[in-house]
Amino acid sequence: MRHIKNPPNPYNRYSAEYVGEPPPTKLEVFEETATKKIITKAFASDWEGGWRYTVNCYRGCVHGCTYCFARQYHEYLGYGAGTDFETKIVVKPNAPKLLREELKKTRNKMPHLDFSFATDPYVALEAEYKLTRQCLVVCAEFQIPVGVITKSPLVTRDIDVFKKLNNVFVFFSLPFLTKEKSNPFEPYTPVPEARFRAMKTLSDAGIRTGIGIAPVIPGYNESDIPGLLERAKESGATKAFMSMLHLDTDSIEEYFVQKMHERLSPTAAKKIINTMTRERGGSLRHKTYKERSTGKTEQWEVTKRLFDFHAKRLGFRSGAESIEQHSEPVYQPVQQSLF
Numbered sequence: 001m002r003h004i005k006n007p008p009n010p011y012n013r014y015s016a017e018y019v020g021e022p023p024p025t026k027l028e029v030f031e032e033t034a035t036k037k038i039i040t041k042a043f044a045s046d047w048e049g050g051w052r053y054t055v056n057c058y059r060g061c062v063h064g065c066t067y068c069f070a071r072q073y074h075e076y077l078g079y080g081a082g083t084d085f086e087t088k089i090v091v092k093p094n095a096p097k098l099l100r101e102e103l104k105k106t107r108n109k110m111p112h113l114d115f116s117f118a119t120d121p122y123v124a125l126e127a128e129y130k131l132t133r134q135c136l137v138v139c140a141e142f143q144i145p146v147g148v149i150t151k152s153p154l155v156t157r158d159i160d161v162f163k164k165l166n167n168v169f170v171f172f173s174l175p176f177l178t179k180e181k182s183n184p185f186e187p188y189t190p191v192p193e194a195r196f197r198a199m200k201t202l203s204d205a206g207i208r209t210g211i212g213i214a215p216v217i218p219g220y221n222e223s224d225i226p227g228l229l230e231r232a233k234e235s236g237a238t239k240a241f242m243s244m245l246h247l248d249t250d251s252i253e254e255y256f257v258q259k260m261h262e263r264l265s266p267t268a269a270k271k272i273i274n275t276m277t278r279e280r281g282g283s284l285r286h287k288t289y290k291e292r293s294t295g296k297t298e299q300w301e302v303t304k305r306l307f308d309f310h311a312k313r314l315g316f317r318s319g320a321e322s323i324e325q326h327s328e329p330v331y332q333p334v335q336q337s338l339f
């Protein structure tokens with residue numbers, strides 16, 4: 001029996017197959033001295049404009065969302081995109097030092113920095129390491145516009161630093177309204193209620209907040225969109241975006257499907273698969289890169305109309321802008337996501 005919970009790494013020549021139950025996994029933390037750069041220019045196909053400048057103080061993510069597109073980056077390290085991504089976490093203790101050195105040279109050319117792209121900047125390890133916090137302090141020194149996307153209430157610890165930044169926006173990734181809905185796909189994340197509480201705490205402190213309904217899983221959470229936007233509005237959010245689920249690699253698709261079958265009823269799983277494959281030419285993946293990056297599918301149009309209607313109804317203003325230009329409350333009527 002193949003250990004699909006951690007699909008074979010396609011970059012490795014050999015892979016182990018387990019007979020019977022795989023060995024139990026435990027959290028392993030590796031410290032890595034980053035020697036080159038800490039700022040990465042990354043192409044976010046969902047994000048308008050595409051290119052983003054990102055800082056990741058960690059690799060891997062204990063939140064373990066089964067849909068996470070960042071799982072593929074763990075394969076570049078020689079690990080697997082399944083359980084390895086959730087249990088083998090790489091920490092970069094010198095990230096704040098590197099960031100300061102880089103910004104001394106590049107400050108004038110740096111339009112913004114996003115935390116993060118390949119992990120959640122507030123994984124539980126951050127409580128001890130404080131690397132995201134130290135990097136934010138550096139951003140405050142250089143007055144770099146900052147965007148944060150997280151699922152963790154730990155972000156409220158850094159309100160004092162956010163107040164020193166004159167351009168910061170904190171998004172909460174919140175695709176599901178209840179913990180029952182969230183749990184099959186986000187097994188180790190703080191429950192939605194905790195994320196809304198953290199959003200309100202930040203908003204009440206004067207920090208601009210937003211909601212990312214990402215991903216929308218076709219046939220599963222479209223009906224949560226109105227309620228999520230309402231709760232976000234009550235919690236002080238002024239900006240919202242959404243994106244549809246995309247499974248970018250074979251490994252991610254395998255893991256997502258396996259966990260879906262383990263954690264959902266056969267009927268619920270079948271509904272998702274049928275809804276996705278109907279439009280994606282019999283596959284769970286988008287037919288073309290363009291389709292994925294623009295989101296111009298029939299499903300996207302229908303879901304977008306629902307999202308736009310409720311965003312307008314709740315007073316989020318329409319208009320597309322990048323994270324560093326949010327002088328007024330807006331919602332993004334284009335596909336846009338990081339997590």
Ligand code: SF4
Binds near residue numbers: 062063069118151339
């Ligand atoms: S989606 Fe975000 S929070 Fe979830 S596993 Fe990926 S990086 Fe972590």
